[in-house]
Amino acid sequence: MRNPGKHALAFIFLTVLIDTIGFGIIMPVMPRLLVELTGQPMARVTLTAGWLLTTYAVLQFLCGPVLGNLSDRFGRRPVLLFSLAAFALDYMVMGFAPTVGWLFLGRAIAGVAGAVYSPAMAYIADVSAPEKRAQSFGLMGAAFGLGFILGPALGGLLGTFGPRAPFFAAAALAALNFVYGLIALPESLPTERRRAFEWTRANPVGAFSTLMRYPAVLGMAGAVLLWQLGHQVYPATWSFFAKLRFSWSEAEIGLSLAFVGVLMAFTQGFVTGRVVPWIGEHRAALVGMASGIASMICLAFACQTWAAYAALLVGAVQGLAYPSMNAIMSKQMPPDQQGELQGAVSSMMSLTTILGPVLLTQTLGRFSSASAPVYFPGAAFLLASMLSAVALALVLRASGAHTRATAQ
Numbered sequence: 001m002r003n004p005g006k007h008a009l010a011f012i013f014l015t016v017l018i019d020t021i022g023f024g025i026i027m028p029v030m031p032r033l034l035v036e037l038t039g040q041p042m043a044r045v046t047l048t049a050g051w052l053l054t055t056y057a058v059l060q061f062l063c064g065p066v067l068g069n070l071s072d073r074f075g076r077r078p079v080l081l082f083s084l085a086a087f088a089l090d091y092m093v094m095g096f097a098p099t100v101g102w103l104f105l106g107r108a109i110a111g112v113a114g115a116v117y118s119p120a121m122a123y124i125a126d127v128s129a130p131e132k133r134a135q136s137f138g139l140m141g142a143a144f145g146l147g148f149i150l151g152p153a154l155g156g157l158l159g160t161f162g163p164r165a166p167f168f169a170a171a172a173l174a175a176l177n178f179v180y181g182l183i184a185l186p187e188s189l190p191t192e193r194r195r196a197f198e199w200t201r202a203n204p205v206g207a208f209s210t211l212m213r214y215p216a217v218l219g220m221a222g223a224v225l226l227w228q229l230g231h232q233v234y235p236a237t238w239s240f241f242a243k244l245r246f247s248w249s250e251a252e253i254g255l256s257l258a259f260v261g262v263l264m265a266f267t268q269g270f271v272t273g274r275v276v277p278w279i280g281e282h283r284a285a286l287v288g289m290a291s292g293i294a295s296m297i298c299l300a301f302a303c304q305t306w307a308a309y310a311a312l313l314v315g316a317v318q319g320l321a322y323p324s325m326n327a328i329m330s331k332q333m334p335p336d337q338q339g340e341l342q343g344a345v346s347s348m349m350s351l352t353t354i355l356g357p358v359l360l361t362q363t364l365g366r367f368s369s370a371s372a373p374v375y376f377p378g379a380a381f382l383l384a385s386m387l388s389a390v391a392l393a394l395v396l397r398a399s400g401a402h403t404r405a406t407a408q
Contacts, residue, residue: 011185012120015080016143018177022087022170024151024257025158026094028250031239033163037100046240046368048100050361052107053236057353059111064347071119073197076126077187079119084181086110088174095167121345125330126188140323142269149261156254217332217341219398224325225348226391227289232356233296233384234260237364244368245377246305260312267319281324282399288320289392296385300378325395360384 034045071079087110094106120140128136158165212218242248242256276284295315302308326345333341360380366372367379 011181012123013139013143015084015177015181015185016120016140017147018173018180019084019087020144020147021151021154022091022173022177024147024261025155025166025170025173026091027152027235027239027257028155028254029159029163029166031243032159032250034100034103036163037097037103042240042243044365046237046361046365049240050236050357052103053232053357054354055104056107056111057350057357059108061347061350061354063112064350065344067119068122068341068344069197071122071189072195075187075189075194076119076123077181077185080123080185081178081181083119084174084178086112088171088178091167091171091174095164095171121326122341123188125341139269139273142265142267144264144268146261146265146269149258149265152254152257152261154254156249156251159250159254214332217329219394220325220329221345221348223285223391223394223398224322224329224345225352226387226394227292227321227325228349229352229356229359230296230384230387230391231292232352233360233380236357236360237380240361241364241377241380242308244364245303246308248305256308256312259309263312263316264319267317268323271317272320272323275320276324276327281328282395284320285324285328285395286392286399288318288322288324289388289395291315292318292321293385293388293392296381296388300381300385302378328398 030049031042031045034040034048035042038045038048040048067079067083090106090110093109094103097103097106124136124140154169155166158169238257239253242253246252248256272284275287279287292315295311295318298311298314299308302311329341329345360383363383364377364380367374367376
């Protein structure tokens with residue numbers, strides 16, 4: 001096994017970056033493709049988009065702990081490569097899809113192996129000192145943000161050649177990502193730190209049972225669950241919300257997502273590494289969550305393009321929240337259970353993508369239809385802000401417990 005060395009984080013950074021570009025590149029054209037395949041109005045296909053995301057999430061929820069535990073047994077590298085190859089196949093299937101049913105098949109394929117962040121985050125935990133993990137997790141968030149700069153912008157441009165063109169571009173990127181990993185990605189988990197694979201732990205119930213043995217982790221996991229549930233409002237509804245509220249084109253949607261990506265990349269690539277060591281993970285999480293909640297409320301009531309961009313700017317530092325919470329949990333777990341932890345986190349995030357798209361797209365569809373009791377497309381963002389506020393309350397509680405334990 002090769003030593004990961006100083007370039008290990010760069011390998012994972014590029015893996016997350018290219019994977020996110022592949023995801024973001026299809027977002028601006030998804031509404032038009034669904035309208036083309038179904039012949040239904042925009043408010044109606046919003047609901048179909050929610051079920052597509054849910055299909056992916058259900059399978060990822062079931063398979064996330066399996067991949068996390070497999071990475072603890074066989075190493076991170078083979079699991080990462082398997083996931084990346086599956087994404088390339090997914091985008092090809094969706095690009096050629098003659099009916100909506102084929103889109104569901106593509107999302108199912110990706111869901112089976114879609115927990116790429118589980119072994120990726122475990123890889124980071126392997127090669128990062130505990131006090132540096134929030135910064136390292138933040139770098140992965142920066143890769144995610146940078147991918148959202150490039151992906152949606154490319155998707156908006158490629159969408160001018162037809163709604164299927166971005167899918168083929170995403171398939172090519174995922175394939176290149178696989179080849180890059182095959183050549184350049186070293187293994188990070190030494191043989192002596194691996195553990196036996198157990199089916200009793202490689203499932204969502206077993207994964208959550210493991211978390212219950214660590215009360216400090218369990219409380220923070222609840223906050224992550226609600227925070228990510230609220231944040232499903234962006235991937236689930238943004239493209240549809242932008243068309244309904246602002247009448248944006250695919251290119252304008254792509255530019256707005258690129259703007260979000262700039263904010264994410266800046267916060268997680270530069271701000272996280274400086275702020276977290278200064279104020280600590282707990283305070284950083286609270287600052288990030290407060291920023292995100294304020295942004296969601298502003299977006300709910302934004303009626304003009306400038307107001308939407310101002311609201312997004314209000315949430316500029318919300319990227320502090322997740323890497324800080326993940327670092328807090330990671331510090332509580334032993335080295336041979338980092339993959340299991342990230343598998344459990346992956347399942348939780350998948351659970352939010354099961355519940356979130358349905359809940360939030362139904363809310364958007366309900367309050368933007370012709371039969372809506374009150375026409376209010378921002379209703380989904382208002383609901384998301386409430387869920388995030390409960391998550392903030394849980395982190396406040398955990399922060400108080402941490403302060404008392406430190407003082408003793």
